[in-house]
Amino acid sequence: xxxxMKFGGTSVADAExxxxxxxxxxxxxxxxxxxxxxxxxxGMTEELLALADAxxxxxxxxxxxxxxxxxxxxxxxxxxxxxxxVAPLLEQLDRLVLGISMVGEVTPRSRDAVVSFGERLSAPLxxxxxxxxxxxxxxxTGQEIGLVTDEKFGEAEPLMELSLYQIADALKAPxxxxxxxxxxxxxxxxxxxxxTTIGRGGSDYSATIVGAALKADEVWIWSDVDGLMxxxxxxxxxxxxxxxxxxxxxxxxxxxxAKSMHPRALEPAADRKIPVRMKNTxxxxxxGTLIIDDGSLPTEIIRSVLMVKDAGLxxxxxxxxxxxxxxxxRILGLLGAQGINxxxxxxxxxxxxxxxxxxxPQLAQxxxxxxxxxxxxxxxxxxxxAEKVAIIAVIGSxxxxxxxxxxxxxxxxxxxxxxxxxIAQGSSELSISFIVKGEDGPEAVRALHEEFLGx
Ligand code: ADP
Ligand code: ASP
Ligand code: MG
Numbered sequence: 001x002x003x004x005m006k007f008g009g010t011s012v013a014d015a016e017x018x019x020x021x022x023x024x025x026x027x028x029x030x031x032x033x034x035x036x037x038x039x040x041x042x043g044m045t046e047e048l049l050a051l052a053d054a055x056x057x058x059x060x061x062x063x064x065x066x067x068x069x070x071x072x073x074x075x076x077x078x079x080x081x082x083x084x085x086v087a088p089l090l091e092q093l094d095r096l097v098l099g100i101s102m103v104g105e106v107t108p109r110s111r112d113a114v115v116s117f118g119e120r121l122s123a124p125l126x127x128x129x130x131x132x133x134x135x136x137x138x139x140x141t142g143q144e145i146g147l148v149t150d151e152k153f154g155e156a157e158p159l160m161e162l163s164l165y166q167i168a169d170a171l172k173a174p175x176x177x178x179x180x181x182x183x184x185x186x187x188x189x190x191x192x193x194x195x196t197t198i199g200r201g202g203s204d205y206s207a208t209i210v211g212a213a214l215k216a217d218e219v220w221i222w223s224d225v226d227g228l229m230x231x232x233x234x235x236x237x238x239x240x241x242x243x244x245x246x247x248x249x250x251x252x253x254x255x256x257x258a259k260s261m262h263p264r265a266l267e268p269a270a271d272r273k274i275p276v277r278m279k280n281t282x283x284x285x286x287x288g289t290l291i292i293d294d295g296s297l298p299t300e301i302i303r304s305v306l307m308v309k310d311a312g313l314x315x316x317x318x319x320x321x322x323x324x325x326x327x328x329x330r331i332l333g334l335l336g337a338q339g340i341n342x343x344x345x346x347x348x349x350x351x352x353x354x355x356x357x358x359x360x361p362q363l364a365q366x367x368x369x370x371x372x373x374x375x376x377x378x379x380x381x382x383x384x385x386a387e388k389v390a391i392i393a394v395i396g397s398x399x400x401x402x403x404x405x406x407x408x409x410x411x412x413x414x415x416x417x418x419x420x421x422x423i424a425q426g427s428s429e430l431s432i433s434f435i436v437k438g439e440d441g442p443e444a445v446r447a448l449h450e451e452f453l454g455x
Contacts, residue, residue, distance in 0.1 A: 002032065002217050005036050005037070005207075006220070006221050006222065007038050007222045008039050009039045009042035009043065012041055013041050014041070014077055018126050019132065021281060022129035022133045025180060026135050029135055035181050038123050038126050038203070039186065039203040040118025040119050041121075044118040044122070045186075049115060051066040055097040056106025056110075056111075074121050085128065089121055089124075090117075096113060108154045109153045112153045112196050123140070123141070123184045127182045130180060130182065139181075141187060142184050143187070146162075146167050146169065146170045147188040148163050168213045171213070171214060185202060185207065201261050204221055205262040208267070208269040208274070220278075222280070226288060227278040227279065230305065230449060241288075242303060243287055244295070247266060248397055249304070249396065250266055253395055275291065276291040277289065302396040303396040305394050306394075307442070307444070310361075312360050312363030313355060313422065314357075314363070315382075315386075316380045317380065318380035334374075335370070338366070338369050342357070346422050357389070389435050389437060390441030392448070393431050393432070394432050394448055395431045401429075405432065410423075412451040415447070416444070
């Protein structure tokens with residue numbers, strides 16, 4: 001078999017964990033052709049984002065403190081593995097942030113350059129851990145295997161056909177030579193060779209892209225949980241593992257924040273019917289979750305309860321909009337042009353309004369954009385926002401044709417006294433989602449889990 005294996009940040013958080021991953025890889029590589037995709041060390045992407053901001057504001061004390069921590073973690077791992085690959089990269093990063101701090105401005109492009117070091121540093125370390133296990137391997141960056149994107153820095157879109165072709169070509173020789181390629185997740189490059197990143201949680205996406213390019217038999221995503229669960233175990237301690245799940249359900253779960261997955265992470269695999277397995281590095285013999293569309297699949301109505309915390313709700317009201325075709329398109333277009341991702345949209349006929357949920361950090365920008373464009377032109381009369389709301393979603397593809405599911409959802413909320421601010425149900429009947437106050441979120445998730453998935 002040909003297997004693409006992706007290891008998340010928690011799996012490669014330090015040298016010891018990298019060695020654990022290397023052992024897991026070695027076992028599989030004895031029988032199969034394996035390609036490894038690696039994330040940055042746990043928390044490193046956050047650290048690098050903060051570093052870029054410190055550089056952009058020429059905040060030297062913060063910059064130095066961050067740099068010190070980044071050096072420390074990588075040098076510690078490097079020393080423990082007897083590797084010598086990190087110092088030149090860290091020096092390069094030093095120079096880069098110094099340059100940014102001298103200009104005193106961080107751009108999306110230079111931020112991507114900084115953030116890319118997380119994966120650029122972890123890949124040679126994991127390669128070294130493999131070497132210690134006696135596994136022949138070679139480290140590559142996304143750029144080196146031919147993963148190319150557009151120039152939307154921070155959330156660059158892969159140029160899919162070209163990338164698939166180039167990746168297959170680049171990995172052919174190492175695989176034929178019996179090597180295990182270790183490829184950086186999350187980072188890529190434009191066609192002109194400028195480093196880009198493909199969006200938070202993007203290593204999972206890198207893995208399925210490589211899987212598609214190689215026509216892999218399976219893609220395995222190794223993390224610190226046994227697989228996809230009926231809820232986030234940090235909120236619902238009784239959450240259970242989902243052993244098998246359909247792609248559409250898993251994709252919907254990803255959209256609502258399960259496993260901090262990149263929203264498009266499963267697409268390349270789903271389109272080509274490549275099964276995706278989610279497994280736990282710290283419980284490798286566990287079955288994990290198998291995402292697949294064939295065979296016998298459970299028919300529970302609700303498979304998972306999820307929450308997007310720290311969202312913002314915007315209510316746009318004004319009779320002028322009523323009955324005007326294209327209003328929703330206009331609003332989504334305005335936000336889209338600003339790179340604002342609308343997570344839920346609700347059209348209310350009776351109130352002549354539209355409600356939108358966006359990620360908390362984008363709320364202020366979304367509000368400003370809509371006010372500037374819709375109020376002045378008279379297209380809307382009022383724009384109100386609610387901060388710190390949570391989007392709750394129940395997901396399951398067998399909801400279709402099961403009347404009464406929505407009733408059960410809202411009765412459960414009523415019993416707990418949770419006030420619902422807005423409701424949306426996709427026409428695919430794959431999920432029901434609604435908005436509550438942020439502080440009510442965890443309670444709502446627990447109540448729904450109890451109602452549909454047991455105590
Ligand atoms: P990695 O670093 O391996 O990519 P992530 O942090 O991206 O890992 O995702 C794993 C985390 O996702 C888990 O630690 C878990 O707390 C969280 N999570 C949230 N919802 C779910 C869910 N429904 N099923 C599994 N994990 C979930
Ligand atoms: N390191 C990147 C992030 O934290 C990509 C990933 O881990 O999937 O978003
Ligand atoms: Mg992740």
